[in-house]
Structure formats: structure tokens, C-alpha cells
Amino acid sequence: MNVFNFNEVKRILVLGAHPDDEIIGPGGTIHRFSRKGKQVYVITFTCGGTATNTPEKIELMIEKRRREMEKTNRIFGITKRTILNYQSQEVYRAAYGTDELHHRLIKLIRKYKPELIFTHSRDNHRDHNAVYTITPEAVFQASESILGYLGEPWPIAPIFYYGVEQELAEPNVIVQVNKEDLGAKIEALEAQLSQTRKDYLKHFKQMVTARSQLWGAKFFGADKLAEPFYVNYRSPILVEE
Numbered sequence: 686m687n688v689f690n691f692n693e694v695k696r697i698l699v700l701g702a703h704p705d706d707e708i709i710g711p712g713g714t715i716h717r718f719s720r721k722g723k724q725v726y727v728i729t730f731t732c733g734g735t736a737t738n739t740p741e742k743i744e745l746m747i748e749k750r751r752r753e754m755e756k757t758n759r760i761f762g763i764t765k766r767t768i769l770n771y772q773s774q775e776v777y778r779a780a781y782g783t784d785e786l787h788h789r790l791i792k793l794i795r796k797y798k799p800e801l802i803f804t805h806s807r808d809n810h811r812d813h814n815a816v817y818t819i820t821p822e823a824v825f826q827a828s829e830s831i832l833g834y835l836g837e838p839w840p841i842a843p844i845f846y847y848g849v850e851q852e853l854a855e856p857n858v859i860v861q862v863n864k865e866d867l868g869a870k871i872e873a874l875e876a877q878l879s880q881t882r883k884d885y886l887k888h889f890k891q892m893v894t895a896r897s898q899l900w901g902a903k904f905f906g907a908d909k910l911a912e913p914f915y916v917n918y919r920s921p922i923l924v925e926e
Contacts, residue, residue: 691718691721691801691860691924692721694718694723694800694801695723695724695800696723696724696725696726696797696798696799696800696801697715697718697723697724697725697726697799697800697801697802697803698726698727698728698793698794698797698799698801698802698803698842699711699715699725699726699727699728699802699803699804700727700728700730700802700803700804700805700816700820701727701728701729701730701805701816702729702730702731702773702776702805702810702812702813702815702816703729703730703731703773703812704729704731704732704750704753704754704757704877705757705873705874705877705880706729706805706813706849707727707729707757707803708757708870708873708874708877709849709850709874709889709892709893710803710805710847710848710849710912711803711845711847711912711914712761712866712869712870712873712874712893713860713862713866713867713869713870713893713897713910713912714803714860714862714866714912714914715727715761715763715803716760716761716762716862716865716866716869716870717860717862717863717866719761719762719763719764720762720865720866724764724797725761725762725763725764726763726764726765726766726767726793726797726799727758727763727765727766727767728766728767728769728790728793729754729766729767729768729769730769730771730776730779730812730815730816731769731770731771731772731773731775731776731812732747732750732751732768732770732771732772746879749878749879750879751768753876753877753878753879754766754768756873756876757873757876760869760872760873760876761869761873765797767793769786769789771786773812774811774812776811776812776815776816777811777812777814777815779815780815780816780818780819781815786819787819787822787823787826788832788835790819790820790823790827791823791826791827791832791835791836792835792836794823794824794827794839795827795835795836795837795838795839796836798839799839799842800842801842801843801845802820802824802842802843802844802845803844803845803846803847803914804816804817804820804844804845804846804847805817805820805846805847805849806846806847806848806851806853806915808848808849808850808851809851810849813849817846820844821844824841824842824844825841827839827841828840828841843916844916845858845914845915845916846914846915846916847912847913847914847915848913850892852896853913853914853915854915855915856900856913856914856915857914857915857916858913858914858915858916858924859900859903859904859905859911859912859913859914859923859924860911860912860913860914860924861901861904861905861909861910861911861923861924861925861926862897862901862910862911862912862926863910863926864910866910867893867894867897867910870893870897871890871893871894874886874889874890874893875890896912896913897910897911897912898910900912900913904923905923905925911924
């Protein structure tokens with residue numbers, strides 16, 4: 686086993702298709718980084734307006750989601766969140782219809798200069814899959830000596846893929862978090878009051894708690910907590926507290 690030291694990482698970038706994806710996926714790890722004094726940048730692709738079934742209430746829903754994201758920023762200690770304002774179910778079209786989204790990501794990567802990037806793994810949601818696909822493309826292009834008007838090139842950072850509802854098939858990065866990190870994750874979930882799904886809070890609180898207990902106990906011992914990720918690497922990486 687390899688023990689990966691995050692202590693030298695000063696800036697991370699987290700990409701999430703929807704306003705709560707970074708909570709459900711790497712929320713504990715985000716809080717871990719911020720409490721250790723690191724800079725955490727989040728890119729949220731959609732504004733969450735289509736969560737309502739009534740078109741005339743879309744703007745109201747967007748405003749609710751913005752307030753919830755602001756509260757999540759405070760809970761997690763997020764340095765800055767950028768909301769790209771695409772509609773849900775439209776991220777794939779934005780990713781491949783024109784160069785606009787691709788160039789926006791390149792510009793943000795070059796601006797924030799992340800040393801580590803968290804993004805979606807492939808699953809059954811088209812928005813997640815679009816972010817999963819476009820992330821490494823933008824990271825690579827941001828490192829090339831092209832498109833100088835989008836900023837100075839930034840070296841390719843390791844990309845850690847996270848799961849939301851669908852579990853990762855073969856996680857090989859296990860990041861230890863503590864009770865404070867999990868508590869922040871639960872608190873951020875409880876702030877998502879605009880969610881229309883009746884069992885949303887209970888479902889995700891149980892899921893993220895069980896997931897962190899499973900991976901913590903499996904790799905770090907009884908009563909330990911952890912979050913799983915995948916990176917292109919030959920053997921599992923353990924991240925100690």
C-alpha cells in the first residue's frame with residue numbers, strides 16, 4: 686500500500702454538475718482540505734432551476750439553490766464557487782455543441798491553478814457523464830501553450846474521480862476524514878431544503894454515513910471514516926489523517 690501525503694497540496698478544484706454533487710461525493714474531503722488551511726475552488730455547472738415541475742417557479746428555485754450553495758460554501762470553507770448556469774440535462778450539449786464551455790473551463794483552471802482536481806466518475810446521469818468526459822480534456826488543453834487569451838498554461842493536475850449515488854467500481858484512493866468532516870457533510874446536506882424528493886435528506890444522510898464508515902473501517906480500522914476515489918494508478922493509495 687502507498688500512503689499519499691496531501692500536506693503539500695495548497696489548492697484543489699472540485700467540479701460538480703449539480704449544486705449538491707460536491708456534498709454527496711467528496712464533501713468530507715473538501716472540508717478536510719479547508720480545515721487544514723488549503724484553498725478550495727468549486728465549479729457548479731447547473732443552477733438547479735429545473736428541480737421544480739412548474740416553469741414559472743424556475744427563477745424562485747434558482748434563487749433558493751443559490752442561497753443553499755452559499756450556506757454550503759460557509760460550512761465547507763470553500764474559497765470560491767463559480768456557477769456556470771447551464772440547465773440540468775443540458776450540460777452534454779454545452780460540452781460538445783460549441784467551444785464555449787471547454788474554453789470557460791480552461792480559463793478557470795488556469796486562473797485557480799489547482800494541484801488536485803475532483804470530478805465526476807461515469808454513471809447513469811447524463812450531466813455527470815458530460816462533466817466526467819470534458820474534465821480531462823480541459824485539464825490537458827489548459828496545460829498546452831495555446832489559447833493564450835484564456836490565461837497562462839497550467840500543468841496537468843491529478844484527477845480524482847468521485848461517485849454520487851452510484852458507487853465507484855474500483856476505487857484506488859481512500860482519503861481518511863474525521864467526524865468533524867462527516868458532520869460538515871451532513872450539515873451541508875441538511876441545508877438543501879429546496880430538494881423536492883421526499884426522502885432526500887434521510888436517503889443521503891444514511892448513504893454518505895454508511896459509505897464513510899465502510900471505507901474507513903476497511904482500510905483504517907474500527908470507527909474510522911474515509912471517502913473513496915479513483916485515479917489512474919496501479920495500486921490503492923491511502924490518505925492518512
